[in-house]
Amino acid sequence: MVTGLAAAIAIKLGAWNVGVEGQFFMGAWAAAGIAFALDGLSGPPLLTLMFMGATGAGAVWMLIPALARAYLNISEILTTLMLNFVAMAFLAYWTTGPWRDPRSQGAVLATPKLPEQTRLPTTSIAGVEIGFGIFIGLVLAILLTTIFRKSVLGYMVTTVGASERAGAYAGIKVRRLLVTVLLASGAAAGLAGVTHMTGGAINRYSTSLSSNTGYMGIAVAVLAGGSFLGTAAMALVVGAIVAAGNSLRILDVGSELGRFGLTGFILVIAAVGEGLSRYRLVRRRPIDAANIADSPPTATNSTEDTNT
Amino acid sequence: MIVEDNAPRSAIAPLVEMREVTKQFGSLTAVNRVDLDIHAGEVHAILGENGAGKTTLMNVLTGLLKPDSGQIFLDGSEISISSPRKALELGIGIVHQHFRLVENFTAAENLHLGWNDTPRLAGNKDLIDRTHALAKQFNLDVEPNARIWQLSVGEQQRVAILRTLSRGARILILDEPTAVLTPPEAERLFEMLRGLAESSNRAVIFISHKLDEVITASDQVTVLRAGSRVNTLRTVDCNQELLAEMMIGRHLDTQPAPPAKDLGPAVLVGKRIVVRNDRGLPALENIDLELRSGEIIGVAGVAGNGQRELSEVLTGLRSIDTGQIFVGDQELTNADPADFLRAGIGHIPEDRYSSGLVSSESIEHNAILRAFRDPPIRRGLFLSPADIKNHAEQLVNTVKIAVRDLRSSVRALSGGNAQRLLTGREIAAASKVLVAVHPTRGLDVGAAEAVRQVLLKARDSGVGILLISEDLSELLSLADRIVVMFRGRLTGEFNKYEYDVNTLGLLMGGSPVEVS
Numbered sequence: 001m002v003t004g005l006a007a008a009i010a011i012k013l014g015a016w017n018v019g020v021e022g023q024f025f026m027g028a029w030a031a032a033g034i035a036f037a038l039d040g041l042s043g044p045p046l047l048t049l050m051f052m053g054a055t056g057a058g059a060v061w062m063l064i065p066a067l068a069r070a071y072l073n074i075s076e077i078l079t080t081l082m083l084n085f086v087a088m089a090f091l092a093y094w095t096t097g098p099w100r101d102p103r104s105q106g107a108v109l110a111t112p113k114l115p116e117q118t119r120l121p122t123t124s125i126a127g128v129e130i131g132f133g134i135f136i137g138l139v140l141a142i143l144l145t146t147i148f149r150k151s152v153l154g155y156m157v158t159t160v161g162a163s164e165r166a167g168a169y170a171g172i173k174v175r176r177l178l179v180t181v182l183l184a185s186g187a188a189a190g191l192a193g194v195t196h197m198t199g200g201a202i203n204r205y206s207t208s209l210s211s212n213t214g215y216m217g218i219a220v221a222v223l224a225g226g227s228f229l230g231t232a233a234m235a236l237v238v239g240a241i242v243a244a245g246n247s248l249r250i251l252d253v254g255s256e257l258g259r260f261g262l263t264g265f266i267l268v269i270a271a272v273g274e275g276l277s278r279y280r281l282v283r284r285r286p287i288d289a290a291n292i293a294d295s296p297p298t299a300t301n302s303t304e305d306t307n308t
Numbered sequence: 309m310i311v312e313d314n315a316p317r318s319a320i321a322p323l324v325e326m327r328e329v330t331k332q333f334g335s336l337t338a339v340n341r342v343d344l345d346i347h348a349g350e351v352h353a354i355l356g357e358n359g360a361g362k363t364t365l366m367n368v369l370t371g372l373l374k375p376d377s378g379q380i381f382l383d384g385s386e387i388s389i390s391s392p393r394k395a396l397e398l399g400i401g402i403v404h405q406h407f408r409l410v411e412n413f414t415a416a417e418n419l420h421l422g423w424n425d426t427p428r429l430a431g432n433k434d435l436i437d438r439t440h441a442l443a444k445q446f447n448l449d450v451e452p453n454a455r456i457w458q459l460s461v462g463e464q465q466r467v468a469i470l471r472t473l474s475r476g477a478r479i480l481i482l483d484e485p486t487a488v489l490t491p492p493e494a495e496r497l498f499e500m501l502r503g504l505a506e507s508s509n510r511a512v513i514f515i516s517h518k519l520d521e522v523i524t525a526s527d528q529v530t531v532l533r534a535g536s537r538v539n540t541l542r543t544v545d546c547n548q549e550l551l552a553e554m555m556i557g558r559h560l561d562t563q564p565a566p567p568a569k570d571l572g573p574a575v576l577v578g579k580r581i582v583v584r585n586d587r588g589l590p591a592l593e594n595i596d597l598e599l600r601s602g603e604i605i606g607v608a609g610v611a612g613n614g615q616r617e618l619s620e621v622l623t624g625l626r627s628i629d630t631g632q633i634f635v636g637d638q639e640l641t642n643a644d645p646a647d648f649l650r651a652g653i654g655h656i657p658e659d660r661y662s663s664g665l666v667s668s669e670s671i672e673h674n675a676i677l678r679a680f681r682d683p684p685i686r687r688g689l690f691l692s693p694a695d696i697k698n699h700a701e702q703l704v705n706t707v708k709i710a711v712r713d714l715r716s717s718v719r720a721l722s723g724g725n726a727q728r729l730l731t732g733r734e735i736a737a738a739s740k741v742l743v744a745v746h747p748t749r750g751l752d753v754g755a756a757e758a759v760r761q762v763l764l765k766a767r768d769s770g771v772g773i774l775l776i777s778e779d780l781s782e783l784l785s786l787a788d789r790i791v792v793m794f795r796g797r798l799t800g801e802f803n804k805y806e807y808d809v810n811t812l813g814l815l816m817g818g819s820p821v822e823v824s
């Protein structure tokens with residue numbers, strides 16, 4: 001859910017943060033480092049420091065793409081995507097080197113479990129286990145919606161998102177705003193990383209922390225049309241499907257089918273539906289003279305395909 | 309001078325005839341019962357101001373637009389041109405202002421792209437050989453192996469022309485071909501067009517609003533004004549004064565507005581401003597300008613001669629290379645747009661729907677585009693919805709537009725109402741200076757008049773207004789002084805009642821005129 005919100009923040013400005021996955025892991029890295037270094041602290045202060053560190057790390061991981069986009073006009077899509085691989089290599093270094101889990105066998109890239117006091121509580125409503133991450137996501141979604149609709153910053157983001165020229169005309173410092181918003185997107189992705197690590201089943205800094213959560217977040221945000229509350233709702237649905245897939249696996253019913261097949265299927269249907277909703281069904285009439293007269297002019301040769 | 313509409317025609321039947329062609333867009337008649345005869349072997353210029361209907365007429369001829377009425381004949385038989393592809397099959401081809409070439413492909417590849425005559429399995433060498441042969445056949449200097457982005461604009465244009473010719477165009481149309489060319493490139497183009505028309509019995513049509521190039525490059529000239537054909541003449545019978553008079557029209561519908569009463573101190577001063585455009589060519593060269601409180605300076609000129617850059621420089625949207633800008637006694641050289649705004653400069657931009665207004669957003673959103681930084685609308689980090697509503701309501705009432713819902717998007721407003729909204733907002737922001745670019749372009753007569761009245765009222769309240777317009781009659785009516793802009797320079801200055809339309813027209817077309 002939080003990864004979806006991270007992507008949605010950038011979308012508001014017409015930018016694409018494809019590096020949510022990488023910022024997610026960097027957030028988890030910073031939080032894990034803080035937890036290992038200060039494991040003498042009690043839960044609340046330690047968790048606070050971990051969350052701050054994670055958002056900071058996510059933002060720092062976005063710094064280069066943000067500055068490159070704003071001042072050198074280098075596509076943030078490429079830079080953020082490529083930094084994902086760097087983040088994974090970074091993870092491989094720490095989990096095989098300084099933070100290697102001495103008890104792990106084989107090639108699992110994971111640190112030892114985090115100190116027990118860093119686990120976020122879970123509650124249970126009507127027999128369904130609810131992770132703390134959902135509350136963080138909902139609060140963040142409401143907070144972002146408020147900022148976006150009511151604040152000066154939100155007004156500037158809407159304006160520049162609709163037209164960069166209009167933003168410059170209104171006296172908005174477009175580059176600075178772009179950097180701010182992209183960093184916020186990275187920070188939210190870092191927040192997602194620490195939330196998953198402290199609130200989920202895998203309580204360590206590890207490759208298995210994310211099952212493509214970062215990429216899924218982008219898809220969810222796009223499906224929700226970039227709306228924060230829509231992203232939150234959409235994330236609940238997709239999250240439920242993935243969780244259901246896991247349960248099915250435990251019951252030994254088609255595992256990967258549920259996890260990925262079903263999710264993918266729904267995403268594809270939704271995306272195609274989105275595209276098709278722009279068209280209107282019309283009944284084909286016999287071609288007559290009037291119809292030809294009304295037909296729009298055909299495109300010029302710029303759209304023709306190549307023979308070379 | 310009396311002009312008779314009996315241009316000498318050759319005895320041979322014309323290659324193309326357009327008869328009483330009319331095209332309307334809504335209530336606007338873009339082309340009104342226009343006749344046009346194009347003969348083989350001639351270079352025919354279509355001359356007119358922006359909005360005179362030149363491009364619309366050519367779009368009809370190339371099948372991009374369907375005429376509402378009228379007929380088109382090719383070689384004496386009536387034809388119906390349903391699409392640009394059909395037009396090219398019939399031998400009518402156009403080279404647009406933007407050439408529509410693929411930047412990363414070579415000239416040879418662009419030439420053969422999407423062409424039925426391209427051999428199916430042609431290798432690169434075949435394409436290059438074919439291109440060489442075609443270039444030779446049409447006597448055009450094209451380097452087949454060069455990628456488009458490596459070529460100068462003039463060379464790119466030759467590739468585009470060769471592409472059109474090699475697909476069998478007997479009538480070659482060029483839409484403002486010199487707009488993007490340097491003067492030597494333009495000269496070379498016209499030499500080439502002349503050779504092409506004479507040697508191969510093709511017809512060349514070019515659209516222009518520059519008097520000098522029409523005189524030097526064409527055999528026949530058709531002048532359009534406000535959608536109607538004024539006349540068709542042999543170019544040898546014309547001079548620039550005659551053409552300027554026909555293009556602009558002598559009569560003015562409106563009485564000139566009363567001149568400014570009290571001129572105050574200088575509110576906007578530009579000193580020796582030099583700016584290069586995005587291609588590194590000079591866009592503004594040594595502009596000196598002094599605008600005083602309570603006057604309107606009109607900037608006349610054909611679009612693309614530096615007006616856009618001038619307006620951007622004076623509102624902080626574009627930085628300058630050398631020179632200085634002062635607002636009042638405050639220097640604002642290369643300051644932010646926000647600083648210009650704070651200093652009391654309003655701006656009605658040329659592209660009102662993409663920069664002056666955020667068309668996808670609400671009227672409320674747009675109403676506060678200039679005021680959202682200041683209280684009472686801004687309350688700390690947040691905006692006050694009640695004050696936004698108040699502000700928007702006040703603006704809508706001031707400019708007298710009927711709006712059902714302040715939250716509906718600006719896109720839903722008519723062009724006239726959107727422009728009134730923008731004008732009202734900018735005048736409120738303009739405590740010292742208003743830079744207005746084509747403020748009435750595209751508006752109907754009533755809406756245009758309303759905007760003009762608002763400008764005059766602002767002037768009388770002490771605002772200095774820089775009015776950039778292509779509509780000469782508007783400038784004649786409103787401006788207290790007129791300067792003419794041509795190729796990045798200010799080429800003339802006239803005081804109210806000292807204007808001479810012909811001289812203005814000549815200066816706008818780039819003719820050297822001795823100004824007394």
